[in-house]
Amino acid sequence: MFNKLVIFGVGLIGGSVALALKQGTHTPLIVGVGRSAGNLQEALSLGLIDRAETDIAHAMQDADMVLIATPVAQTPVILRAIKPYLTSSTVITDAGSTKSDVMVYAQAELGVMAHQFVGGHPIAGAEKSGPGAALTDLYVGKNIILTPNDHTLPEAVQKVTALWQRCGGLVSTMRPEAHDAVFAAVSHLPHLLAFALVDDLARRDNAEQLFKFAASGFRDFTRIAGSHPEMWRDIALANKTALLDELTVYQRALSDMAALLEASDAQGLYQLFANASQTRTDWAKSKS
Numbered sequence: 265m266f267n268k269l270v271i272f273g274v275g276l277i278g279g280s281v282a283l284a285l286k287q288g289t290h291t292p293l294i295v296g297v298g299r300s301a302g303n304l305q306e307a308l309s310l311g312l313i314d315r316a317e318t319d320i321a322h323a324m325q326d327a328d329m330v331l332i333a334t335p336v337a338q339t340p341v342i343l344r345a346i347k348p349y350l351t352s353s354t355v356i357t358d359a360g361s362t363k364s365d366v367m368v369y370a371q372a373e374l375g376v377m378a379h380q381f382v383g384g385h386p387i388a389g390a391e392k393s394g395p396g397a398a399l400t401d402l403y404v405g406k407n408i409i410l411t412p413n414d415h416t417l418p419e420a421v422q423k424v425t426a427l428w429q430r431c432g433g434l435v436s437t438m439r440p441e442a443h444d445a446v447f448a449a450v451s452h453l454p455h456l457l458a459f460a461l462v463d464d465l466a467r468r469d470n471a472e473q474l475f476k477f478a479a480s481g482f483r484d485f486t487r488i489a490g491s492h493p494e495m496w497r498d499i500a501l502a503n504k505t506a507l508l509d510e511l512t513v514y515q516r517a518l519s520d521m522a523a524l525l526e527a528s529d530a531q532g533l534y535q536l537f538a539n540a541s542q543t544r545t546d547w548a549k550s551k552s
């Protein structure tokens with residue numbers, strides 16, 4: 265499939281790709297490039313990568329696949345840095361949580377080579393980050409969305425599909441704008457809500473008392489507020505328009521709920537909770 269994979273950002277997502285590939289036969293040489301020497305050394309000592317590189321020219325020598333698994337705002341910087349070392353057969357992909365911005369970056373930075381770039385997003389992850397959080401089976405049975413456009417080379421799409429299939433993922437394609445609208449609703453909005461709640465509680469005078477008594481409901485609702493702030497800052501800004509739309513809709517839903525409470529509308533509250541409860545139960549069943 266490919267002989268040398270260069271991973272920019274060997275954290276939870278890039279490291280899990282490396283670990284999964286190392287389970288199979290014909291494992292490619294995996295070279296990690298990072299921003300922090302500490303993280304790269306950790307990735308090396310955990311056996312995620314075969315070589316750690318700080319010199320991009322050296323890292324890119326004979327690379328046939330590049331995976332960018334850094335916070336999304338780093339994407340243009342990395343594309344610009346690798347461009348001089350790309351050949352006509354190098355395939356470039358990414359794992360960023362937003363896709364419209366990344367596809368625009370690819371066009372702007374790679375120019376005629378943009379058709380060798382395949383946007384990607386594994387719908388799997390955790391609130392943990394760094395190489396130590398990487399998991400061999402993170403992608404097994406999980407959706408992987410690719411966002412090729414009309415100019416993307418079919419053989420590049422095939423290679424990236426094969427990469428994720430080797431990790432156990434279920435690959436499908438989507439338009440970048442459709443992708444960003446869906447994930448604004450079911451991933452980005454929930455993260456913002458969790459961050460907002462924890463931040464608000466933490467700033468209160470009685471925060472210590474609140475956190476002392478917070479229990480499993482709070483733990484479940486706020487698990488994702490433990491996620492990496494840089495990653496989520498970049499996602500929020502990259503998907504700002506769709507996210508602002510979702511926040512407006514959610515604020516309306518909260519106002520409707522407040523109105524039901526204000527009116528002590530027991531039946532209205534019951535109906536709302538019953539609809540949400542049934543929907544959540546059915547969804548969880550469909551995933552198990």
Ligand SMILES: NC(=O)c1ccc[n+]([C@@H]2O[C@H](COP(=O)([O-])OP(=O)(O)OC[C@H]3O[C@@H](n4cnc5c(N)ncnc54)[C@H](O)[C@@H]3O)[C@@H](O)[C@H]2O)c1
Nearest residue numbers: 273275276277298299333334335336360361389390393394
């Ligand atoms: N965490 C998740 O649940 C999840 C799920 C799907 C997709 N993603 C996306 O995957 C990407 C990586 O997320 P993660 O959870 O692995 O983060 P992470 O913090 O675990 O790993 C990111 C790594 O990138 C490195 N890095 C940052 N800037 C760099 C640069 N310019 N050059 C090279 N390395 C650089 C960091 O040092 C870090 O080691 C993000 O774009 C995120 O949106 C995350």
Ligand SMILES: O=C(O)C(=O)C[C@]1(C(=O)O)C=C[C@@H](O)C=C1
Nearest residue numbers: 361386387388389390391451488
């Ligand atoms: O499980 C988590 O902690 C996640 O946040 C994973 C999650 C998600 O929202 O489902 C987060 C961001 C990604 O882009 C994809 C997956």
